[in-house]
Amino acid sequence: MTFEDLGLQSGLARKLAEQGISDPTPIQSRAIPPALAGRDVMGIAQTGTGKTAAYGLPMAQKLLQTGVAPEPKSVHGLILAPTRELAKQIVDNLAAFTRGTHLKVGLVIGGASINAQANRLHRGTDLLVATPGRLIDLLDRKAVRLDKARYLVLDEADQMLDMGFIHALRRIAPLLPKDRQTMLFSATMPKLMNELSQAYLTDPVRIEVSPPGKPADKVTQALHFVEQAEKTRLLTEHLDAHREDLALVFTRTKHGADRLMKALDRDGFAVGTIHGNKSQGQRERALKAFRNGELKVLVATDVAARGLDIPGVRHVYNFDLPNVPDNYVHRIGRTARAGRDGRAVAYCSPAEMSELKAIQKTIGREIPVNGGTPWGGAHGARPEGAGKRKPGGGGGGNGGGKARPRRRSRGRRAA
Template sequence: MTDFTMLGLQPRLLKQLQEQGLDTPTPIQARAIPEVMQGKDVMGLAQTGTGKTLAFGLPLLHAALSEGSKPSPKTTRALILAPTRELVNQIADGLFPFIKGTHLKLNRVVGGTSINNQIKRLDRGTDILVATPGRLIDLIDRKAVSLGETTFLVLDEADQMLDMGFIHALRQLVPMLAKERQTMLFSATMNKQMNEIAQSYLNNPIRIEVSPPGKAADKVDQEVHFVPAGEKLDLLKKMLAGHRGDLALVFARTKHGAERMSKQLQKAGFEAGSIHGNKSQNQRERTLKMARDGKLEVLVATDVAARGIDIPLVRHVYNYELPNVPENYVHRIGRTARAGREGKAVAFCAPTELGEFRDIEKVMKISIPIATTASWANDAPAAKPKPQGRGGRGRGRGGNGGGGSKSFGGKQGAPKNGSGRPNRSRRRSGGGGNHASA
């Protein structure tokens, strides 16, 4: 498909696409939208920044506009699950322009904001709900929303959802959805556990892969500096000083480390801010707005920001500390070179991080160019495999964290076994806040 008009979308959606200057679908959109509109389950593998939101959002909106009745109170017809607040907001903001002037209601629910306000908004019924798993479960426990009439499910950034420990939340949500439903799963990587999730929740899915798993954006210029941990900060300051005026995103491994680095950079004369799990939702949104408005030179973040941030102005990404999970490196550097722009990704590797660095190169199937070498750079083997799906009460439920043919779904759901989980023999789909509605 070379034009949105060839996809069979409703004229209202085509008009909005035209107003946004969008006429040609991206590869993931061109391949996924027709399959979803035929009622098929879809498993999409694509790197960040490839247009995944509209790949599932446009057919979902098309189906929602075709509905002749309003949703029942305290229900939602379509559910989009995402692992972080930032990603939920990004998805909702991307869909909201398409529902202006329509009868559709779109809600977003995430942790860190008033749950009472969310309860009031959900009471009137929702066409499309975008949520983090933790806050959604809290609302279900309070009987503020029911998923019994939800016939469309989207799992966005599903691999990160598992890495953040949301697998238990997904297993709890799956049996609550309507038995007849359609499911889309999007992920930038596909490991063994992701395949098991797809087999459990999707029914004969169409697999769409538009870029190899682990492949970084083509226009990202990468390099690595082998440098002792104690020398990283001075090197970072020196490199930041070399491109004053350009926005840089710096990744730290811990919340405390990110906050400390932000203050150190401020002391050194840089306009710096930070976002991490210890920041409130309002604080994070204010900092992101400052970055988008050009009021920051440096944004320091933990991996909570690796996938939910969409700031086109990011020109430089620094992996100040390498991630424990090698796939996260791909998502981090995907924050630059957005929408066809160019960007640079710089990695700092200390002796204790050599294993992580080798794993990153293995996942990406490349050798990252060396900018600063060291005698110890080839001394260590690859790191031992890191356990996936780290759980825990705080991360699994904390909340920090469609389409179909002419109706929302039309497919057989999975029968439940004694534990309430779907049987593997029948593979079906399964399943926190500001508000936006038309």
């Protein structure tokens, strides 16, 4: 099946072919026809399966067919995304689809000049990609209006719920016309998603192309049971075996990411970090250097677990296991993209046994053990003698020293 078989105009199909995209993915094959027909769509698919094109191409085609320029400050289509990185990636994809047409694609995110964003919005926008917080700031300034929007898309809707954006959505959605077309896309299907669907979608077509919580097939997973104080040493050994490959390393906290980055830098790795305490400029420079291969290792919190499409990532390390088990799937989904193979390694300390059990329940399988033995006792209680440092041991779990007490992530603050 080709994109033209799905109902796309030949001009849009040619733009895809110019980018080396010729065959629709499963989510695109099943979502594009009902989206073109004007149906509300609820799509569940793994990260890296082409969800942006599944909703972006139908909206672009219908706006091109209409040919009506947006009024000042108005938008024709609104795409909400939970993180700046995902929002920027969506804009890049939409810009590639619409290059050479009259469609104007806009981006509003925190960490950038709100005055510059307001000035651009004054000219009107066909497709606006926004993070909820910055969009509300601009709505409060009356710099943008949504009463002309015909399309609403919630991308990575499950993460929007996790990050507490439901309240922002309740404020934004009523500002759009009731007869709009709404599409919701997600990698997982938590219970709240059904409530979200019932509140904002009308008789949606539900499309599920992979079971929620199922990792990408081409990701080779491995698990190491290791003391928190020995994780840095083990990570260094693993990274040293493939210094020329791109590797993503996930930590639970922002400060832990910084400490680990400094430890890896001392060991001679070309390493950077991204998390919520970094400015937007710092995050974009780090991601650009990582994509270009100037950095070989990127240490990140879960702010990077969604939407980042860097095909060259060969290895993902879960230095700290995530508190939310679905985030494990999103993290390892940063590798094995676009048909490539990838490797995901998880480190489990005695205090993380409950997280490991939750992850394995979510993915429906046990992760193969490549090192150590499972920690004994209920809820990962330390076995006798655990916690003693080995001679010559490396730094602590968050970059050196003793393992710190775990802190629960609290929505956006943990990013």
